[in-house]
Amino acid sequence: MASKDPVYIITGASKGIGLEALKYFVTIPCNIITVSRSIPEELSKILDAHKNIYHFCGNVSDTEISDIIIETVEKLGGKINAIVHNVGVAPILKIQDTPVEVWKRVFDINFFSMVDLTQKALPFLRNAKGRVLFVSSGVAVKGKQGWSAYSCSKASINMFAQVLADEEPDVFTLAIRPGVVNTSMQEYIREQMKNGFSKEDIELFENYNKEKKLKDPKEPASVLFNLATKEKLPEKCTSGEFISIDDERLASYKTFKSQ
Ligand SMILES: NC(=O)c1ccc[n+]([C@@H]2O[C@H](COP(=O)([O-])OP(=O)(O)OC[C@H]3O[C@@H](n4cnc5c(N)ncnc54)[C@H](OP(=O)(O)O)[C@@H]3O)[C@@H](O)[C@H]2O)c1
Numbered sequence: 001m002a003s004k005d006p007v008y009i010i011t012g013a014s015k016g017i018g019l020e021a022l023k024y025f026v027t028i029p030c031n032i033i034t035v036s037r038s039i040p041e042e043l044s045k046i047l048d049a050h051k052n053i054y055h056f057c058g059n060v061s062d063t064e065i066s067d068i069i070i071e072t073v074e075k076l077g078g079k080i081n082a083i084v085h086n087v088g089v090a091p092i093l094k095i096q097d098t099p100v101e102v103w104k105r106v107f108d109i110n111f112f113s114m115v116d117l118t119q120k121a122l123p124f125l126r127n128a129k130g131r132v133l134f135v136s137s138g139v140a141v142k143g144k145q146g147w148s149a150y151s152c153s154k155a156s157i158n159m160f161a162q163v164l165a166d167e168e169p170d171v172f173t174l175a176i177r178p179g180v181v182n183t184s185m186q187e188y189i190r191e192q193m194k195n196g197f198s199k200e201d202i203e204l205f206e207n208y209n210k211e212k213k214l215k216d217p218k219e220p221a222s223v224l225f226n227l228a229t230k231e232k233l234p235e236k237c238t239s240g241e242f243i244s245i246d247d248e249r250l251a252s253y254k255t256f257k258s259q
Helices: 016-025 041-049 063-075 100-128 148-167 184-193 199-210 218-229 248-253
Strands: 007-011 031-036 053-057 082-085 131-135 172-177 241-244
Touching: 007 016, 007 063, 007 100, 016 031, 016 041, 016 218, 031 063, 041 053, 053 063, 063 100, 082 100, 082 218, 100 131, 100 148, 131 148, 131 218, 148 172, 148 241, 172 218, 184 199, 218 248, 241 248
Parallel strands: 007 031, 007 082, 031 053, 082 131, 131 172, 172 241
Antiparallel strands: none
16 A cells, blocks of 8 residues: 555545545545545545545544554555645634533644644654645634634644744644635534624624625635645745735635635
């Protein structure tokens, strides 16, 4: 199974941004390791068509998943060219209504799973001078009612990326802000907003949808794919930065633009 082709890891590849990213990666010669809890039909068809995808079904907060990923990396030859840490869950609840168990679950999925996989992956990332891309969010830097646990988990990711960059000069890392994207996460957010949030907030998220202001998931997916695979790193970008996909320094990495 050892392979000369690059090795990429995408978490949360069953739908949304992760699935669209996977569709880009299958267009180049490489090995792709993916994770999600479910295998919807679209993913199932892609897995059937591409024998270079090693998909693991499970919860990323279970450390056995990262162990299986690393075992696969070793079998493929012991290098990781890039990780796209894309998994994320976003319960929309006010602080007064968010039990600490929910905070812990959000951090386990959104943050500690990334810490665990990144730690285990480091020797293989150093080997390949690899890249670590964290899918973060605008709410990592802007507090807004209802977003407490999610925002705090994304703010932690941003800081983790900075420290990782400082400690690991051979690994290039970015925390990426994808914008407001048309995925099932946005549908879930619109539903949750109805539970006691301000009229303005409900309208804000309804209007993103009604006025077709949501980005196509292919847009952030194209940026993630190009950042992971292009030989050249983006000019004037510092490892560890939190950066929007709309930043002009990433313009040439955005090969798909929403209408
Ligand atoms: N959509 C937006 O507007 C937006 C904005 C800012 C940031 N983001 C970030 O972008 C990333 C992708 O979001 P998305 O909008 O594409 O969301 P999505 O459509 O809900 O997809 C999330 C993906 O993560 C997987 N996943 C969730 N929990 C998991 C777990 N415990 N273990 C394994 N896999 C899990 C899901 O697969 P299964 O359900 O099959 O497990 C799915 O593949 C997230 O980090 C999110 O925070 C999104």
